[in-house]
Amino acid sequence: KQTDNQLIIDAGQKQFGATTCGSCGMLYSTDSPEDNFQHTQFHQRFLDTIKFVGWKKERVVAEFWDGKIILVLPDDPKYATKKAEDVRRIADTELGFQQITLSSPSSAKTYLFINSDRMVVGCLVAENVRQQEKPKDMNKEDFMEHHRAWCCSTVPEKAICGVSRIWVFSLMRRKSIATRLLDTARTTFMYGSHLTKEEIAFSDPTPEGKLFATKYCET
Ligand code: ACO
Ligand code: ZN
Numbered sequence: 001k002q003t004d005n006q007l008i009i010d011a012g013q014k015q016f017g018a019t020t021c022g023s024c025g026m027l028y029s030t031d032s033p034e035d036n037f038q039h040t041q042f043h044q045r046f047l048d049t050i051k052f053v054g055w056k057k058e059r060v061v062a063e064f065w066d067g068k069i070i071l072v073l074p075d076d077p078k079y080a081t082k083k084a085e086d087v088r089r090i091a092d093t094e095l096g097f098q099q100i101t102l103s104s105p106s107s108a109k110t111y112l113f114i115n116s117d118r119m120v121v122g123c124l125v126a127e128n129v130r131q132q133e134k135p136k137d138m139n140k141e142d143f144m145e146h147h148r149a150w151c152c153s154t155v156p157e158k159a160i161c162g163v164s165r166i167w168v169f170s171l172m173r174r175k176s177i178a179t180r181l182l183d184t185a186r187t188t189f190m191y192g193s194h195l196t197k198e199e200i201a202f203s204d205p206t207p208e209g210k211l212f213a214t215k216y217c218e219t
Pocket of ligand 2: 021022023024025026039043
């Protein structure tokens with residue numbers, strides 16, 4: 001999938017000693033002592049955070065040849081909620097969120113994708129969407145803009161499940177991990193019911209998040 005453009009960028013980065021660490025995914029300049037220092041600081045902490053040692057009780061909600069998805073609920077044991085929170089913090093840092101307050105922490109469900117190397121390489125946080133009526137005189141675009149949400153649906157007020165975070169480890173992207181997290185959330189978010197794509201809303205999506213959501217919703 002490498003384009004000519006990408007090759008030019010890579011060539012440019014090599015000139016300045018830019019490297020992507022093959023373990024933690026950080027892009028830094030090997031020529032810069034400051035960058036090297038920051039990388040050393042980041043590297044181990046990151047790998048420790050995404051390391052998954054296995055739990056006595058795991059709520060496995062999906063299994064694949066290259067990993068599994070476990071669901072963490074707010075009332076789960078501390079070791080589980082702490083891991084979910086730590087991974088969420090990594091995602092938030094990458095997303096540039098400063099102060100992270102979940103809109104309804106007591107209902108937040110965290111889905112973690114664990115790969116066969118026992119690393120948490122994906123995370124999805126889903127929350128109940130408070131049913132909000134679209135005012136009659138407001139069009140869909142304005143309503144969505146107002147709520148900073150991106151819905152699969154053309155009827156945004158129908159959403160039930162809000163995806164407030166979706167993140168995949170940079171070195172593991174484009175392997176359908178986000179797709180599988182979302183598919184799994186749709187079947188397990190509401191007990192006994194399979195949510196349609198129209199019932200999902202992405203809150204405050206990034207450009208990458210929009211590209212993903214657009215693709216996901218049309219397929
Ligand atoms: N550019 C263009 N299309 C994309 C991109 C992208 N960066 N990412 C996904 N897509 C589209 C593609 O069509 C892709 O299918 P393909 O690979 O066969 O072409 C399809 O979406 C499915 O992609 P997945 O492999 O399932 O997505 P991935 O596991 O790579 O995760 C994600 C996507 C979560 C957006 C990831 O890039 C990421 O973590 N980015 C940084 C964090 C972020 O921006 N998250 C979204 C925030 S919005 C929110 O949280 C509500
Ligand atoms: Zn590294």
